[in-house]
Amino acid sequence: MTPEINGDRLLARLEALATIGRNRSGELTRLALSDEDTRARSQVMQWLEEAGARVWIDRIGNIHGASSGENAQPAVCTGSHIDTVINAGALDGSYGVLAGIELLQTLHEQGLKPATSIEVIVFSNEEGVRFTPDLLGSRVMVKDVSLSEALAVESRTGEQFGSELKRSGSTGDVDPWQHLPGSFVELHIEQGPLLEATNNQIGIVEGVQGHSWWQVEVQGQANHAGTTPMHLRRDAGQAAMRLAQNLSEHASRQSVPAVATVGTLSLVPGAINVVPGQARFTVDFRDASADVLRQADIRLHQEARQLEDDGFRVDLRSISRAEPVFFSADIVAAISNAANARTLRTLRMISGASHDAQMISRICPTAMIFVPSVGGISHHPAEATNAADLIMGAQILADVVWALAN
Known part of the structure; x- marks a missing residue:
């Protein structure tokens, strides 16, 4: 018998969890290991x-919750992050x-015991916003990063x-x-x-x-904005923006990589009347091909060398990397x-976002289930999925995990 979940309870708990970390302005923020995340x-x-x-x-902060199975096989696992x-x-x-x-x-209430234990894992620091790299809990589990290295990471x-x-x-x-x-969904x-857009449900x-x-850090020369002629400037801000624009245009025209994003940018000293002497920004490359991803890294280094030829100093530091993965056909x-x-x-697809599943796929058969996002929006307060889709997605998860466990 396939267990039928309680959709209303799922929706109520989603709503309740969303109140933890929400401020008076309605903004929801639960950075890893913050007081809000702890609650x-x-x-x-x-x-x-x-x-x-x-x-x-x-020891890396992943939460585990397991049912008991009739055999001693490694658990069929599911989960994500909070x-x-x-x-x-x-x-x-x-x-x-x-x-x-x-x-x-549902299994507990209905007295259903699977042949193999079913486990939920709540991975720590998936987002990588407060502590980089991202996917830290799953990285340590599969030994992509050592436990000692992870514990030493600083915000x-x-x-x-x-x-x-x-x-x-x-x-x-x-x-x-x-x-x-033993497997992960x-x-x-x-x-x-x-x-x-394609009117698919799963x-x-x-x-x-x-x-x-x-x-990326670009070092130029800070100087007075009013007295320094344009042709005598070493404006780190302009150099950084030129580098960022070149990377974006290359992704748009050559698809190397599929997408390139500059998500943060800061200028030093950060004054309206001072030519910036230093610029720092981040670059996020993503592609389904490991070779194309390496080509994008090479392109970044080539662009940096061009700036150095123009008199700037450029420092590049890799802060996170995850190779493309393909999931279990079974x-x-x-x-x-x-x-x-x-x-x-249904629609078969490749995920553009990173997930703990891509790390766990290194150690066991793994796959993912998606439900639609209204307007395709995420990482934003407008993120939403219709209630019926949320319930049905959870039911499909139950069907698949129950089948794998039996």
Whole structure:
């Protein structure tokens, strides 16, 4: 018997979780290991306990909640994250976590015991906003980053990840790799426009684009804005903007890479009447081809050398990298079968956003399920998915995980 989830309870919990970290202006921000994230983690652990799960935290701060199975096979796992970007939407990450908890609670209430244990994982620091790199909890689990390196990561304001784990009570004594998944299915909102534009209900995600993130610093010469002729300036701001524009135009014209984004930019000294002597910005390259991603990195270095030829000093620092991945054909087929059984319209697709699933795919069969995002909007307060789509996506997750566990 396939368990039928309680959609109303799922929606109510999504709404309740969205209040944690929301300020008086209505902005939702739960950066990793902040006080807001700590309160949300506590709430999620309470819901896992209500669902009858055995709950523990590992040494990188990932939360685990597992049902018991009849055999000793590695668990069929699902989950996502609950940390957010700044001024976020309510669904990114949280939807996949709460849908997994809803499945566990449904099994608990109906007295259903799977052959293989089912586990929900809440990964720490997925977004990488406060602590870089992103996907930190899953990176440590698959040993892409060592535990000691991760614990030593510092935020922009100097807080250490390990210290913040202890301060917030978010650390445990279990190694992240001690109980690895046997398989993993992540449910997520699409965060893009394709499902809505093609009038499809379920995205069957066959892989995830890789990304390459860079911190760029351009050093010029600060000087008086009124007395320094244009031809005698070494304006770091202008140089940085020229470099950024060249990268964007290359992505637009040559698709190398598929997308390139400058998401942050700061000028020093940052005064209206001073020629900037220093500029710092970030670059986010993404592509489904590892080779194209490397070509984009090479292009960045070539552009930097051109600025150095013009008299600037340019420092490049890689701050995060994830190779493109392609998911398990068997789990992709299981998602397709579950959606077809409920006569849903589906679209096979590649995710443009990064997810913990791309890390977990290194150690076990993995795939993802998407539901439509209204207007394709995410990482924004307007992020939304219709209630019926949220419920149906969670039901498909339940169908697939239950099938894999049995």
